[in-house]
Amino acid sequence: VLQLINAYRFRGHQEAKLDPLGVWQRPVVEDLNPAFHELSEADRDLTFQTGSLSFGSETMKLGDIVDGLQKTYCGSIGAEYMHIVDTRIKRWFQQRMEPVRSEPGYESKTRKHILERLTAAEGLEKYLGSRYPGVKRFGLEGAESLIPCMDELIQRAGYYGAKEIVLGMAHRGRLNILVNTLGKDPKELFDEFEGKRLADSGSGDVKYHQGFSSNVMTDGGEIHLAMAFNPSHLEIVSPVVEGSVRARQTRRNDTVGNQVVPVIMHGDAAFAGQGVVMETFQMSQTRGFGVGGTIHIVINNQVGFTTSRQDDARSTEYCTDIAKMVHAPILHVNADDPEAVVFVTQMAMDYRNEFKGDVVIDLVCYRRRGHNEADEPAATQPVMYEKIRKLKTTRNLYAEQLIAAGVMSEDEVKQMENDYRDALDNGEHVVKSLVKEPNKDLYVDWSAHIGHEWTAKCKSSVALKTIQKLGKKLVQVPEGFSVQRQVSKIVSDREKMTAGASPINWGYGEIMAYATLLNEGHPIRLTGQDVGRGTFSHRHAVLHNQKDGSRHIALAQLFENQPKFEIYDSLLSEEAVMAFEYGYSTTKPDTLVVWEAQFGDFANGAQVVIDQFLTSGEHKWGRLCGLTLLLPHGYEGQGPEHSSARIERFLQLSAQHNIQVCVPTTPSQVFHMLRRQ
Numbered sequence: 001v002l003q004l005i006n007a008y009r010f011r012g013h014q015e016a017k018l019d020p021l022g023v024w025q026r027p028v029v030e031d032l033n034p035a036f037h038e039l040s041e042a043d044r045d046l047t048f049q050t051g052s053l054s055f056g057s058e059t060m061k062l063g064d065i066v067d068g069l070q071k072t073y074c075g076s077i078g079a080e081y082m083h084i085v086d087t088r089i090k091r092w093f094q095q096r097m098e099p100v101r102s103e104p105g106y107e108s109k110t111r112k113h114i115l116e117r118l119t120a121a122e123g124l125e126k127y128l129g130s131r132y133p134g135v136k137r138f139g140l141e142g143a144e145s146l147i148p149c150m151d152e153l154i155q156r157a158g159y160y161g162a163k164e165i166v167l168g169m170a171h172r173g174r175l176n177i178l179v180n181t182l183g184k185d186p187k188e189l190f191d192e193f194e195g196k197r198l199a200d201s202g203s204g205d206v207k208y209h210q211g212f213s214s215n216v217m218t219d220g221g222e223i224h225l226a227m228a229f230n231p232s233h234l235e236i237v238s239p240v241v242e243g244s245v246r247a248r249q250t251r252r253n254d255t256v257g258n259q260v261v262p263v264i265m266h267g268d269a270a271f272a273g274q275g276v277v278m279e280t281f282q283m284s285q286t287r288g289f290g291v292g293g294t295i296h297i298v299i300n301n302q303v304g305f306t307t308s309r310q311d312d313a314r315s316t317e318y319c320t321d322i323a324k325m326v327h328a329p330i331l332h333v334n335a336d337d338p339e340a341v342v343f344v345t346q347m348a349m350d351y352r353n354e355f356k357g358d359v360v361i362d363l364v365c366y367r368r369r370g371h372n373e374a375d376e377p378a379a380t381q382p383v384m385y386e387k388i389r390k391l392k393t394t395r396n397l398y399a400e401q402l403i404a405a406g407v408m409s410e411d412e413v414k415q416m417e418n419d420y421r422d423a424l425d426n427g428e429h430v431v432k433s434l435v436k437e438p439n440k441d442l443y444v445d446w447s448a449h450i451g452h453e454w455t456a457k458c459k460s461s462v463a464l465k466t467i468q469k470l471g472k473k474l475v476q477v478p479e480g481f482s483v484q485r486q487v488s489k490i491v492s493d494r495e496k497m498t499a500g501a502s503p504i505n506w507g508y509g510e511i512m513a514y515a516t517l518l519n520e521g522h523p524i525r526l527t528g529q530d531v532g533r534g535t536f537s538h539r540h541a542v543l544h545n546q547k548d549g550s551r552h553i554a555l556a557q558l559f560e561n562q563p564k565f566e567i568y569d570s571l572l573s574e575e576a577v578m579a580f581e582y583g584y585s586t587t588k589p590d591t592l593v594v595w596e597a598q599f600g601d602f603a604n605g606a607q608v609v610i611d612q613f614l615t616s617g618e619h620k621w622g623r624l625c626g627l628t629l630l631l632p633h634g635y636e637g638q639g640p641e642h643s644s645a646r647i648e649r650f651l652q653l654s655a656q657h658n659i660q661v662c663v664p665t666t667p668s669q670v671f672h673m674l675r676r677q
Contacts, residue, residue: 158218257292
């Protein structure tokens with residue numbers, strides 16, 4: 001019996017009723033059959049010990065145990081958490097799901113609110129569909145449960161004391177989230193559809209790439225919501241969001257991640273297909289890039305544009321299997337059961353609050369129309385769309401459920417629809433919790449950075465006295481700290497440079513630029529592969545004690561209460577790390593943020609970030625960014641992979657003062673360039 005209980009916990013999700021379309025073909029799970037564990041039909045009436053089962057009773061009849069397990073693990077929710085090694089976490093999920101059999105039993109008020117949010121989700125799509133037929137909007141139809149899910153996430157985050165949520169998402173359902181969750185003025189959206197808002201739209205990027213921010217009220221207080229701008233390159237926004245979150249946490253001295261929460265929405269095909277997803281997960285628990293856990297929501301409509309065969313789309317059972325790599329719990333849920341969706345949402349937020357790790361909600365839904373509204377999907381998915389055409393919408397199904405339960409009357413349901421449509425007709429905000437007069441403390445003042453000519457004079461020189469004072473501090477090593485022989489020579493050489501006894505070199509010019517900026521109140525963040533030492537052994541910003549391996553970072557200990565100096569050797573990734581630093585630098589303009597390539601030639605591992613964000617973000621979306629890329633390379637006979645940094649690529653991307661490409665030839669130029677930046 002205990003083995004049977006365990007089998008349900010491990011494999012119940014494989015028999016859960018997750019697919020609203022009922023087209024999934026899944027093999028029978030032998031382990032879930034009592035006969036597999038040598039239990040017969042006659043044993044159903046016998047009483048057994050329940051072990052660790054949280055059904056509230058130490059002994060139960062086998063029949064009741066099996067029925068309870070079926071409800072808990074094979075209903076609308078398929079929970080994968082038994083791959084996690086931490087027993088506390090496994091117990092936590094069992095104690096959340098088993099006592100209520102994964103059926104939370106919400107009161108009427110909550111159920112009405114869920115229907116109201118579904119009505120908003122469906123209402124907007126219908127309205128846009130009839131007012132702007134055939135216009136691409138990448139609607140949420142078939143996945144309307146995302147709106148009550150987001151609503152619950154925000155309210156619950158506020159309850160736990162969060163002050164900001166940063167959202168990242170692709171095109172699917174974005175307009176719906178903007179209007180129904182972030183409270184974008186519907187009238188503004190209609191103007192975009194009608195082409196009335198072109199004057200200030202930069203390069204005219206599509207409306208489902210635009211970011212947005214607003215403040216909403218929760219039971220726990222006001223929360224700032226920020227939707228990241230993103231290109232069509234799927235999933236690259238994920239590390240950008242994480243970088244922005246880390247910067248906001250740093251700004252609030254939030255070292256555990258209680259005050260700023262990242263929520264990232266993915267498509268099933270891209271989540272399984274794009275390598276940057278793995279890189280982002282790999283960062284999640286590191287010193288330099290951790291944010292205290294991310295909530296991932298996969299809008300799993302079972303088709304990527306026209307690709308729906310599983311043996312074309314991926315090699316894994318689920319599109320979410322990559323998340324197991326960091327022992328993240330994965331909650332699969334049938335999107336046509338909105339109460340189950342809200343239940344897993346609450347669990348996800350509570351889990352992140354409790355364990356500060358990543359968690360995935362796999363919202364199994366469908367796509368009512370084509371990839372976009374001008375597309376005919378039946379050409380490539382005939383069987384799927386035959387089913388979809390006959391299927392009632394999520395809102396319809398749920399409304400019928402509430403009417404049958406006597407929670408609402410048909411008239412009330414109809415009235416809810418009409419009220420929403422009237423609000424859109426009148427161009428009113430449709431998010432009731434929207435704060436009209438937001439608390440200015442939640443914002444950052446960018447005015448100091450806007451509207452300057454790039455040729456504006458900038459004093460980058462520093463008094464000799466200051467350099468000598470800082471130079472002395474940079475070479476101080478703690479008592480009894482044993483420095484390696486070659487490194488010791490570099491330290492003593494720097495002492496001579498400070499005294500003017502020998503000419504300064506590259507490493508000194510760079511380190512001194514950082515020291516003087518810190519002295520003037522600017523925080524510094526430096527990341528990349530092997531940046532502590534530097535690929536060319538020139539930086540040595542981090543010294544390692546030869547006796548016990550302890551570290552000494554002089555730049556972090558120049559004076560009391562100095563600005564933060566952070567230096568992290570990154571994971572061996574270019575794309576996600578550069579995207580993270582872009583997100584960080586667009587959020588903290590007062591910080592010098594530096595990403596260094598191991599060799600400049602390897603920067604093209606992050607070409608998407610360079611093309612879609614760094615060089616074009618300001619033109620497309622008005623996003624300012626002060627990220628510095630260091631691309632070290634030299635002609636030291638190491639062949640074409642180590643000697644060019646592909647400078648010509650950066651020059652091709654330069655226009656309208658979007659980037660400065662500098663090739664310094666002296667250490668003093670390095671010093672002044674970094675200070676000017």
